[in-house]
Amino acid sequence: MAQQIAKTAGHPSLRLGVSACLMGKAVRFDGGHSRDRLLTGPAAPFAELVPICPEVEMGLGTPRPTIRLQREGELVKLVRPADGEDLTARMRAWAEQRVEQIAKMDLSGYVLKKDSPSCGMERVRVYDQNGSPGRDGRGIFAEILMERLPLLPVEEDGRLHDARLRENFFERAFAYDRLRKLFVKGWTAGDVVRFHSSEKLLLLSHDPRSCSELGRLVAAVKSHNREEFAERYQRVFMGALAKKASPGRQVNVLEHIAGYFSEKVEASERAEIVSILEDFRKGLVPLAVPVTLIRHQVERFELDYIASQSYLSPHPKELSLRSHL
Numbered sequence: 009m010a011q012q013i014a015k016t017a018g019h020p021s022l023r024l025g026v027s028a029c030l031m032g033k034a035v036r037f038d039g040g041h042s043r044d045r046l047l048t049g050p051a052a053p054f055a056e057l058v059p060i061c062p063e064v065e066m067g068l069g070t071p072r073p074t075i076r077l078q079r080e081g082e083l084v085k086l087v088r089p090a091d092g093e094d095l096t097a098r099m100r101a102w103a104e105q106r107v108e109q110i111a112k113m114d115l116s117g118y119v120l121k122k123d124s125p126s127c128g129m130e131r132v133r134v135y136d137q138n139g140s141p142g143r144d145g146r147g148i149f150a151e152i153l154m155e156r157l158p159l160l161p162v163e164e165d166g167r168l169h170d171a172r173l174r175e176n177f178f179e180r181a182f183a184y185d186r187l188r189k190l191f192v193k194g195w196t197a198g199d200v201v202r203f204h205s206s207e208k209l210l211l212l213s214h215d216p217r218s219c220s221e222l223g224r225l226v227a228a229v230k231s232h233n234r235e236e237f238a239e240r241y242q243r244v245f246m247g248a249l250a251k252k253a254s255p256g257r258q259v260n261v262l263e264h265i266a267g268y269f270s271e272k273v274e275a276s277e278r279a280e281i282v283s284i285l286e287d288f289r290k291g292l293v294p295l296a297v298p299v300t301l302i303r304h305q306v307e308r309f310e311l312d313y314i315a316s317q318s319y320l321s322p323h324p325k326e327l328s329l330r331s332h333l
C-alpha cells in the first residue's frame with residue numbers, strides 16, 4: 009500500500025508555455041525583464057518552461073518603442089504610438105502560425121504576463137481615440153492562444169499571487185497533463201473507466217453536476233464515437249475543474265473519505281477529524297491540515313480506492329499550494 013500511495017503522489021514535470029520576460033529574459037521594450045519568483049523558484053523543479061516573446065519573435069527587437077491596444081470603431085488594433093504604425097495584421101499573422109506550433113508542443117498550461125498588449129490575459133488597457141484607457145482588453149497573442157487551445161489552463165503572473173487562483177492553475181495543469189496522456193493514442197474503455205474512477209473525488213470537490221455527467225458518459229463509453237467521446241469528456245472535465253472548489257465542497261469530499269474508515273477508528277480520533285473539518289470550514293486552518301490527517305488514515309487502513317484518488321495529491325506537496333487555502 010505504501011508503494012501505491014507513493015506512486016499516486018508522484019508527479020511528472022509539466023511543460024508550461026510562459027511569456028519569456030517572466031523567466032528573466034531581457035526581452036521587454038526597455039531591455040529589462042519581469043522575472044517571476046514562483047515560476048523560476050518553487051515551481052522550477054516541476055516545470056519545463058517554454059519561453060515565448062511575441063514581440064521579439066515577430067521582429068520588433070529589444071529595446072523597442074512601446075506599443076498599445078487602441079479602439080477604432082468596433083475594432084481593437086495594436087499600434088505603435090511613436091510612428092502610428094498599425095501592427096495588428098502582422099501580430100495576428102505571426103500569432104496564428106506560432107500557436108499552430110504551440111499546439112504540437114504538449115503544453116499542460118501557459119503563464120502570461122499581465123497588462124501586455126500582446127500577452128495580457130484580461131483587463132489590458134485599450135485606448136480610445138482621445139487617448140483615454142479602458143481596462144477591457146486582451147493581448148492579441150493571448151486572444152489567439154486561448155481561442156485555438158480552449159482547454160489549455162492559462163493564467164497571468166499577477167493572478168498567481170492569489171493563493172486560490174495559484175492552486176487552481178496548478179491543479180488544472182497537472183490534471184490536463186493526466187487527461188492528455190489518457191487520450192493521446194489507443195485508449196480503451198477500461199482506461200477511461202479507471203481514469204474517471206481515480207479523478208472522481210477531485211471532480212466532486214469542484215462540480216458535482218459535471219462529475220455526474222461525466223459518470224454517465226463513461227458508463228456508455230462503448231456506444232459513443234471515439235473522437236466525439238474524447239472531445240466531450242475533456243471539455244466537461246476541464247470545465248469542471250475551472251469552477252471554484254469551495255470550502256463546503258472540500259468538506260463534503262473529506263467527510264465522504266472519512267466515511268470509509270470512521271467505523272474503524274477510536275471515538276477520540278473521529279472527534280478530532282470532525283473538529284478539524286469544522287476548523288477548516290471556519291477558515292481557522294488551511295486545507296492541508298484535514299487532508300494530511302485523512303491521508304494518514306487512508307494509509308493506515310490501506311484503502312486502495314481512496315489512495316488512488318488524485319484528490320489526495322493533485323500537485324507536488326513541495327509547492328505547498330494547499331497550505332494557503
Ligand code: SF4
Pocket residue numbers: 027028029030035036037060061062063064121124126127
Ligand atoms: S509581455 Fe510578452 S511581448 Fe512583452 S516582453 Fe513579455 S513576453 Fe515579450
